[in-house]
Amino acid sequence: MQGKKLGRFFENYLEKESLFLDKGILQASYMPEEINHRDEQMEQVASILAPVLKSEVPSNLFIYGKTGTGKTLTIKYICEQLKEISEDKKISLEILYLNCKLKKIADTEYRLIAQLARHFGKAIPPTGLPTDEVYNVFFNALDKKKRIILVVLDEIDQLIKKTGDELIYNLTRVNTELKRSKVSIVGVSNDLTFINNLDPRVKSSLSEEEVLFPPYNAIQIQDILKKRSKSAFQPNIVEAGVIEKCAAYAARDHGDARRALELLRVAGELAERKGQKTIMIENLDEAEDKIEKDRVLEIINSQPKQFQVTLYAIILKKSNQKGKIFTGEIYDYYKQVCNEIGLRPLTQRRVSDIIAELDMAGIINGQVLSKGRYGRTREISLSVPESVKPKMISILENALEIERKNDSF
DNA sequence: CGAGATTCATGTGAAGTATACCTTTAGGCTTAA
DNA sequence: AAGCCTAAAGGTATACTTCACATGAATCTCGTA
Numbered sequence: 001m002q003g004k005k006l007g008r009f010f011e012n013y014l015e016k017e018s019l020f021l022d023k024g025i026l027q028a029s030y031m032p033e034e035i036n037h038r039d040e041q042m043e044q045v046a047s048i049l050a051p052v053l054k055s056e057v058p059s060n061l062f063i064y065g066k067t068g069t070g071k072t073l074t075i076k077y078i079c080e081q082l083k084e085i086s087e088d089k090k091i092s093l094e095i096l097y098l099n100c101k102l103k104k105i106a107d108t109e110y111r112l113i114a115q116l117a118r119h120f121g122k123a124i125p126p127t128g129l130p131t132d133e134v135y136n137v138f139f140n141a142l143d144k145k146k147r148i149i150l151v152v153l154d155e156i157d158q159l160i161k162k163t164g165d166e167l168i169y170n171l172t173r174v175n176t177e178l179k180r181s182k183v184s185i186v187g188v189s190n191d192l193t194f195i196n197n198l199d200p201r202v203k204s205s206l207s208e209e210e211v212l213f214p215p216y217n218a219i220q221i222q223d224i225l226k227k228r229s230k231s232a233f234q235p236n237i238v239e240a241g242v243i244e245k246c247a248a249y250a251a252r253d254h255g256d257a258r259r260a261l262e263l264l265r266v267a268g269e270l271a272e273r274k275g276q277k278t279i280m281i282e283n284l285d286e287a288e289d290k291i292e293k294d295r296v297l298e299i300i301n302s303q304p305k306q307f308q309v310t311l312y313a314i315i316l317k318k319s320n321q322k323g324k325i326f327t328g329e330i331y332d333y334y335k336q337v338c339n340e341i342g343l344r345p346l347t348q349r350r351v352s353d354i355i356a357e358l359d360m361a362g363i364i365n366g367q368v369l370s371k372g373r374y375g376r377t378r379e380i381s382l383s384v385p386e387s388v389k390p391k392m393i394s395i396l397e398n399a400l401e402i403e404r405k406n407d408s409f
Numbered sequence: 410c411g412a413g414a415t416t417c418a419t420g421t422g423a424a425g426t427a428t429a430c431c432t433t434t435a436g437g438c439t440t441a442a
Numbered sequence: 443a444a445g446c447c448t449a450a451a452g453g454t455a456t457a458c459t460t461c462a463c464a465t466g467a468a469t470c471t472c473g474t475a
Binding site: 125126127128129130133326327328348349352353356368370371372373374375376377378 | 415416417418419420421429430431432
């Protein structure tokens with residue numbers, strides 16, 4: 001009985017014609033044939049990196065611009081081109097791309113270097129080796145043969161903020177130690193100000209060259225969306241005004257093209273799931289909601305237990321109590337929750353750091369403020385739409401194996 | 410009334426600790442000559 | 443004697459704790475108008 005029903009469902013699913021021709025085109029990982037509206041930046045970056053094709057070491061390069069301005073895309077595109085040409089012409093060139101934000105992969109000096117070394121087939125344990133040793137392994141792997149290595153560090157600001165700038169200093173000194181190989185660093189950052197807080201030596205060596213990626217304007221985003229949607233969707237699927245609205249949404253927060261594309265894709269998925277024949281403007285609002293929801297839930301799920309408990313405490317405290325909430329209150333509540341689920345509570349010091357990290361992740365919003373005679377604390381609020389909250393709570397409760405006794409809503 | 414001094418609750422930096430993991434070393438056992 | 447395995451020793455990164463000091467505006471204190 002059930003099986004039959006399900007079977008019919010799948011049949012229907014297959015029969016239903018998809019709105020998409022190629023969904024991949026709207027995904028962030030998609031590499032288009034050509035990149036629009038970034039000609040100038042493209043040219044700059046290309047001309048800076050071009051010397052690798054003559055086996056010369058290019059200057060270190062620092063790329064900055066807000067999210068969704070095409071930094072990552074452009075640098076990846078150029079790297080691919082360089083790689084192709086270098087293979088054609090038998091130039092030995094290695095390009096390493098690494099995103100420094102990935103937790104547990106490249107978010108400390110040790111892990112970053114280890115990751116780089118692994119690129120050359122070296123097995124590096126997750127812990128235990130001296131960092132110097134890992135450097136040595138890495139250097140030796142590099143120096144095995146004569147070549148130029150291009151290290152692209154995406155979201156480098158996150159890493160430096162956390163681990164200090166010594167890392168870059170060490171990487172730049174590679175060139176003086178290696179006999180045969182030469183390394184050139186490309187740093188990519190969202191944070192426009194971060195470079196100013198660096199050690200001057202590091203600063204000057206990292207940003208021998210700089211390229212700024214300005215935000216796209218609404219018209220450019222529209223253009224990009226149109227081009228991509230043409231090959232991503234079946235013809236005549238996207239209703240009039242949808243693309244314009246989509247671009248407007250994205251332009252609203254600093255011309256983030258990635259966001260615009262995601263919005264369009266998710267809107268398409270939603271429309272398809274609902275059995276619509278076209279994508280309507282309403283779908284965009286739903287999509288925006290869903291994207292935010294997915295983003296938050298994704299982060300929550302990947303968070304360590306202690307972070308989840310902290311967040312859980314924040315959410316519940318927040319919904320039980322009107323007005324502003326502060327670190328002290330949360331910590332008390334947090335301890336209580338820990339007791340209930342039999343988890344050893346961390347110190348307030350640590351929880352304070354965890355709160356700061358949740359803030360960084362964009363789930364909550366914390367602001368240190370002084371309440372004068374009544375001390376100094378962080379004022380915390382949830383930076384998540386109301387609609388996501390119930391889902392968050394149930395996920396957290398699930399993850400933490402909490403049984404909610406009294407419904408506090 | 411206003412300029413300092415005081416105060417509170419917690420932020421924040423530095424140093425210390427526990428844990429998990431790594432390599433090296435030394436001993437003990439086996440094996441083959 | 444050489445080879446191999448194992449366990450202990452010595453070392454590291456990371457997550458967390460402990461200790462101690464820094465912060466900064468509301469409030470208090472006290473001299474002055």
